[in-house]
Amino acid sequence: MSQSSFDQYANRPEYRAVLKRLEEWLGAHGRSSLDPRVLAREWPDVKAEQLASAIQSLVKAGVLEQVFRVLTPNGVLADGEFPDPSEIPEKLPDRSNNYFETAEADIIPVFKRHVA
C-alpha cells in the first residue's frame, strides 16, 4: 500500500476528513475489501453522500477497485464479484447452494484494494 496520503484525492475540501478516516481505517483493518455498509454502521456521523463520494474518489484515483456483489435472500453477500451489474447472472447460489433469482435481490458495490 502506498504511503501517500489519501488527502490528495479529495476533489472537494469536505471530503478530506472522510478520506483521512478511510485511510486510517484501511490501514488499521488490513482487509482486502471494503464493504460500504460496514463503514455506514461504524461511522453514523458521516453523511451517506460524503462517504460514498469519498470512496468513489478513491476508485477514480485507482486506489480502490469497484466490483458488484449480490445479497442473498438471507441478507449475506453471495459468492461472485462482477465488474458491472449487467454481468450478474440471472441466478446465483446462496450459502446453502440453493439458487436464487438475482432480479429480486439487492446489488451492492464492494471495493477492493487495488494492488499495483
Place this chain on the structure above:
Amino acid sequence: MALSAAQATQELLRRIDENPTERGRIIKAYYAELVAAGETETANLILTIRAITMARDDEKAVPPWFPVAGFISLGITILFFMALTIASMFQKEVPQSSRYLVVIVMSLAVAASFSFLGGSAVASGKIPIFKDSPLGFSVGGGIAVFVIVFALGNHYYL
C-alpha cells in the same frame, strides 16, 4: 440533462418502491441507463449511497416479530401471575424456598416484554427518544428493567 446524485438516487428509489420484488432487475436497468447517458460516475455513486443508507436503515429498524414477541411475553407473564393468584386463593402459595425462582421469572418476563414492545415503539416513532437506536433502547432498557424488577422483587417478595 445530467441528473444530480440526489435526483438520481431518488429516481432509483422511486422505481424500486414501485416494484420492490424486482429490485435487482431495476438496479441493473437504471445503472445501464445512466452509463449509456454518460453518467457512469453518478451511477456508481448512487449505488454506493444506496448501500450506505440501506445499512443504516436496517440498523435502525427492529425485526417485525418484535411486537409479537412482546405481546406473547406479556401474555405469558399475565397468565403466570393469574395462576399464582388463583393458586393462592386455594391456599396453594409458592413455598418460601421457591420464591427466588418466581422473582427471576417475573424479572425476565417483564424485561422481555419491555424490551420487545419498547424497541418496536421507538422504531415506529411512538416514543420520541432514542429514535436513532431502537435496538440499543431495547437491549439497554431490557437489562435496566430486569435489574429494577429483580431488586424490587427481591426486596418485597422474598
